[in-house]
Amino acid sequence: MMMVILAWKNIWRNKKRSLIILAATVIGVTSGLFVIGMMSGMYDSIVSSAINRELGSMQIHTAEYKKDQLISQFIPVPDSIVSLLRSHPDVQSVARHSLIEGMASSATTATGVMIFGIKPEDEKQVTSVSQSIIEGTYLDSSQKANSIIIGKKLAEKLKLKLRSRIVLSFSGLEGNIVYAAFRISGMFQTNATLFDQTNVFVPQQDLTALLGTEAPVHQIVLRTKDSKILEQTKSELQKKIHNGILVETWKEIAPEIKLTADSSDIVNVIFLGIILFALLFGLTNTLLMSVLDRVRDFGVLLAVGMYRRRLFLMIILESFFLSFTGGIIGVAFGWGLTTYFNVNGIDLSVLSTGLSAFGIPTMLYPYLPSVVYRNLTIMMIITSIIAALYPAIKAVRLKPVEAIRTI
Amino acid sequence: MALIEIQKVNKIYNTTSVAVQALKDITFKIEEKEFTAIVGPSGSGKTTLLNVIGGLDKVSDGKVLLNGQDITVMNEGKLIDFRLHNIGFVFQAYNLIPVLTALENVEFVLFLQQVGKKERNQRAIELLKQVGLEDQADRKPAELSGGQQQRVAVARALASHPAYVLADEPTANLDSHTAESLLDLMQDLNKEHGITFVFSTHDSKVIRRARRVITLEDGEVTSDKIS
Numbered sequence: 001m002m003m004v005i006l007a008w009k010n011i012w013r014n015k016k017r018s019l020i021i022l023a024a025t026v027i028g029v030t031s032g033l034f035v036i037g038m039m040s041g042m043y044d045s046i047v048s049s050a051i052n053r054e055l056g057s058m059q060i061h062t063a064e065y066k067k068d069q070l071i072s073q074f075i076p077v078p079d080s081i082v083s084l085l086r087s088h089p090d091v092q093s094v095a096r097h098s099l100i101e102g103m104a105s106s107a108t109t110a111t112g113v114m115i116f117g118i119k120p121e122d123e124k125q126v127t128s129v130s131q132s133i134i135e136g137t138y139l140d141s142s143q144k145a146n147s148i149i150i151g152k153k154l155a156e157k158l159k160l161k162l163r164s165r166i167v168l169s170f171s172g173l174e175g176n177i178v179y180a181a182f183r184i185s186g187m188f189q190t191n192a193t194l195f196d197q198t199n200v201f202v203p204q205q206d207l208t209a210l211l212g213t214e215a216p217v218h219q220i221v222l223r224t225k226d227s228k229i230l231e232q233t234k235s236e237l238q239k240k241i242h243n244g245i246l247v248e249t250w251k252e253i254a255p256e257i258k259l260t261a262d263s264s265d266i267v268n269v270i271f272l273g274i275i276l277f278a279l280l281f282g283l284t285n286t287l288l289m290s291v292l293d294r295v296r297d298f299g300v301l302l303a304v305g306m307y308r309r310r311l312f313l314m315i316i317l318e319s320f321f322l323s324f325t326g327g328i329i330g331v332a333f334g335w336g337l338t339t340y341f342n343v344n345g346i347d348l349s350v351l352s353t354g355l356s357a358f359g360i361p362t363m364l365y366p367y368l369p370s371v372v373y374r375n376l377t378i379m380m381i382i383t384s385i386i387a388a389l390y391p392a393i394k395a396v397r398l399k400p401v402e403a404i405r406t407i
Numbered sequence: 408m409a410l411i412e413i414q415k416v417n418k419i420y421n422t423t424s425v426a427v428q429a430l431k432d433i434t435f436k437i438e439e440k441e442f443t444a445i446v447g448p449s450g451s452g453k454t455t456l457l458n459v460i461g462g463l464d465k466v467s468d469g470k471v472l473l474n475g476q477d478i479t480v481m482n483e484g485k486l487i488d489f490r491l492h493n494i495g496f497v498f499q500a501y502n503l504i505p506v507l508t509a510l511e512n513v514e515f516v517l518f519l520q521q522v523g524k525k526e527r528n529q530r531a532i533e534l535l536k537q538v539g540l541e542d543q544a545d546r547k548p549a550e551l552s553g554g555q556q557q558r559v560a561v562a563r564a565l566a567s568h569p570a571y572v573l574a575d576e577p578t579a580n581l582d583s584h585t586a587e588s589l590l591d592l593m594q595d596l597n598k599e600h601g602i603t604f605v606f607s608t609h610d611s612k613v614i615r616r617a618r619r620v621i622t623l624e625d626g627e628v629t630s631d632k633i634s
Contacts (some may be wrong), residue, residue, distance in 0.1 A: 002511075002518040009506035300502040303463055305491025305519050305567070307484070401463040404498060 003310065007317035011325075014290065018322060021286040025279055025326025026333065029376070032275040033334025036268045037366035038346070043264040045191075045361045050257050052128040053190050054199075055250040056095075056221035058234055060085075063244045065218050071100050071171060074216030075245060081220060084240055090224050090233045093125035097219040098207050102170030104150070104200060106158035113154070114199050115168060117207040117215045126221050129188055129201060136162045136186035139203055146206050148182035151196025152189040160184060168200070172211055180210050191361040193353075269375055276383045279323070283387035287319055291391040298395050299403025308396040315395055319388035320381070327380045331373070338366045408475050409436035410571060410603060411460060416469035418455055418626075429455040431626045433469070437571075437605060437619075442597045444606040444617035452626040454575055457607040461494055461573045462486045474570055491519055495564030495572035499579045501556040503548040509535060509559045510544040516566040527566075534562040538592055554585030558592065565596070571603035578610045590616055 011018050051057065060081060065073035075081065078096055085094045098117030103110050120139040124130045129149070130138045139147055148166060160166060165181050172178045182202060190196055207215035224233050230249050238247040251258040291298075301311060346364040348355060355362055418430035429452045437443055445453045458464035459471055462478045471478050478489060490496075503512045510531050517527035535541045538558040540551075548556050557577060564572045574593070578586035594616060596602045606613050614620055622630040 001524070002515065005511075006504070006507065006515075013506055296500075296502065297504060300496075300498065300504075302487070303461070303490065303496055304516055304563070305487055307487055307519075310519075401458050404463075404502065 003314055004317060007314050008321055010290070010294075010314070011318050011321050014293070017286055017289060021279075021282050021322055022326040022329070024282050025323060026330040028275045028279050029327050029330025030333040030337065032272055033331065033368060033372065033376075034337045034366065036271055036372055037334070037338035037341070037368045038364060039267060039271070040264055040369055040372070041342070041364050041366040042360060043260055044367065045364065046358070047257055047261045049128075049191055049361055050254060051250055053132075053192060053195060054127060055254055055257070056126050057224040057227065057230060058222050058237070058247060058249050059253055060220040060222075060241065060245060060247050061218060063246050065099075066246060069099070069101065069218075071173060071216065071218075074098075074218050075220065076243070078217035078220060081241060081245070085220065085222055085237065088233070088237060090226055090229060091237075092223045092225045093122070094220060094222045095119065095122040095126035096204070096217045097221060098204055098215045099218040100170045100207070102168050104154065104158065105167045105169070106160050106164070108159050109157070111154070111157060112198070113168075115170060115207075116199060116201045117204040118201055119204055123201070126223050128190070132188040132190045133186045134189045136184065138186055139201065143185055144183070145209065146180060146182045146202075147185040148200055148202050149186040149188055150184055150200045151198075152187045153193055153196040154198070154200070155184065155187050157197060162187060166200075168202075173213065173216065178210050180206075182206075191356050193356045265369075265371060265375075268369075268372055269379075272372075272376055272379055276379050280383050280387050283319060283323055283384070284390060286322065287315065287388055287391040288394070290318070291315065291395045294395075295398060295403045295406040298398050299400045299406065302398065302400035303404060312392045312396050315392035316385060316388045319384040319391075323380050323384040323387070327376070331376065335368065338368050341366050409472075410439045410441075410474060411437040411605070412470075412472040412475075413456075413460070414470040414472070416456075416459060416471060417467045418452070418459060418464070419467045429626050430459070430466075433626075433628055435621060435628060435631060437603070439570075439603055440597065440601045441619055442594065442604050442617055443619040443621065444608050444614050445621045445623060446607075446609055446614055447623035448609065451623040453607040453609075453623050455626075456623065457573050457575050457605065460605065461496065462490050491516070492567060493570045495567060495569035497557070497560050497564050497572060497574035497577045499576040501548065501553070501560045501580070503556055503559055503563070505548050508545050508547055509540060509551065509555075509562075512548070512559055513562045513566050516563055520567055530566065531562070534565055535559070537565070537596070538562045552585070553581055554589060557581060557585075557589055561589070561592065561596075565602065569602075571605060574604060574606045574608075576608055576610070577606065578608070578613060583612065586610065586612055 062073050062075055082094050085091045096119060100115040102113060102115050104113040134152060139149055162184055164184050166184060167179060167181050169177060169179045204215045224230060234247055234249050241247055298311060342365050348364055349362045352362045413433050413435050416430055416433040420427045420429055433456060445456055447453045455464060459466055466479050473493060478486060481489060507515060513531035513534050514527045517530060532541060535544050538561055540555060540558055543551060543555060578589060581589060590612060593604055597604055619633045621628060
């Protein structure tokens with residue numbers, strides 16, 4: 001304990017010097033944590049918005065559809081699969097999609113789109129399209145036949161307004177071309193421009209009427225209750241669903257999103273590493289100056305019987321106190337700043353065009369995953385030890401008889 | 408068996424240009440409870456001799472027996488341990504730890520000896536009483552006068568129950584009144600508690616009080632007088 005007290009008191013021998021390195025540590029850690037909080041918030045919202053918008057927790061398709069995405073490659077008995085899914089305790093909600101590639105045309109222009117045939121009430125439980133309506137209304141059973149909702153971006157591209165007519169054309173099940181006019185009942189805007197430009201949603205019953213047969217189901221999207229047991233739920237479901245039907249988690253469907261989620265921890269560690277690496281030199285310099293100022297004291301300590309290993313430990317402790325005092329204050333500030341903006345959000349709407357190209361929401365809610373605190377603690381311990389090594393080695397190599405005579 | 412026995416000790420400093428012989432065939436014994444001064448002009452080798460006796464400096468040749476143990480064959484670790492448990496040091500510039508209080512400075516040696524907190528605190532207070540500084544226990548060295556600091560240094564030197572105390576020019580930085588007062592204290596400790604003191608000095612006040620004076624010139628003992 002006395003060694004701890006001595007080390008603590010030693011770091012305050014030269015207050016200015018210690019305060020400078022403390023300030024550098026506080027600023028470094030605070031800003032580092034805040035930036036990590038921003039990045040974590042961004043990664044998290046990229047992942048969660050992709051899941052909410054289109055991916056769901058899991059998707060089910062036929063193996064053939066995964067390869068060719070043809071209208072004929074539908075799930076043969078979707079109702080039994082949906083019943084099975086709904087009976088699983090971890091499945092929260094299920095939605096069926098008819099997915100048909102086609103063309104959307106206005107009076108002036110046309111573009112390729114993916115036509116989603118949906119059951120509007122089921123869809124509400126699975127994706128966030130219903131919550132992204134910015135003009136008009138979402139699809140519901142009270143509306144007239146051939147209502148459609150499209151992305152605001154697509155409407156702009158096709159120069160269409162709410163209530164305008166839009167013509168969809170696509171290949172039917174028999175290879176025939178189907179044309180149909182729809183009236184725009186609502187427009188949605190998500191944080192992904194590409195999604196808004198390329199997807200339209202119509203009631204499945206309208207597709208049934210157009211195709212002359214029950215609208216084929218190409219995709220079943222489901223949300224689970226507990227994301228931590230996603231893989232377990234998937235394997236349980238896959239065991240029950242056979243005959244070339246694939247159950248895939250969002251991580252398998254969108255590996256690029258999974259990479260974003262997985263890489264955040266690594267990016268955070270690298271970022272912290274860069275900050276602490278810069279601080280390491282400042283800390284080493286402070287400790288070295290401190291050691292050089294105390295050569296005579298160390299000579300006395302060695303003379304009166306202090307083991308060299310204890311002297312070494314004392315300097316490590318000094319480094320530890322210096323870095324952790326700054327670190328703890330920095331963590332407090334970083335946590336405070338991140339928490340404040342987590343509640344209030346950071347409005348990045350001035351960058352909305354660029355951000356939505358990458359599917360990043362314009363309101364950012366930074367947060368610090370608990371693993372960051374653990375990583376920071378481990379990295380600060382390592383940094384404080386490395387920073388103290390050279391000064392400590394220099395101190396323990398002193399010869400007491402020479403050191404005592406140092407002025 | 409003598410407390411300190413120096414046998415044909417030579418110390419040669421090899422500088423880049425020339426070898427300097429600081430000690431030449433020094434041989435003498437110091438018994439327990441002595442109050443001995445090693446004197447001589449600057450450069451005569453008295454500090455080197457004190458360092459050798461204190462296990463701070465290696466000899467080039469010869470033996471240094473302390474309580475019968477030859478410290479010239481001890482490795483670094485054993486020497487540190489030996490110094491910790493057998494030798495008290497008083498330095499010219501006091502050399503207290505500036506961030507610790509007087510009490511903590513005295514306690515520190517006991518801490519190094521791994522004495523428990525309660526015991527070391529009691530002993531440190533007792534020692535500060537002995538040197539007349541019990542009311543200054545909570546002051547840091549910078550808040551004490553030179554004489555008070557040197558008294559704390561004496562208390563620190565005595566904390567480990569050493570076999571003897573080595574004092575290198577202990578009065579050099581003190582005014583004459585304070586120096587006399589410090590010497591009174593050391594003499595009392597010697598007489599009443601039987602503590603052996605070995606001084607390196609050229610201060611006449613110390614020489615006058617020493618019961619034995621060993622004179623060095625050019626690294627050689629030129630006289631060894633017991634009064």
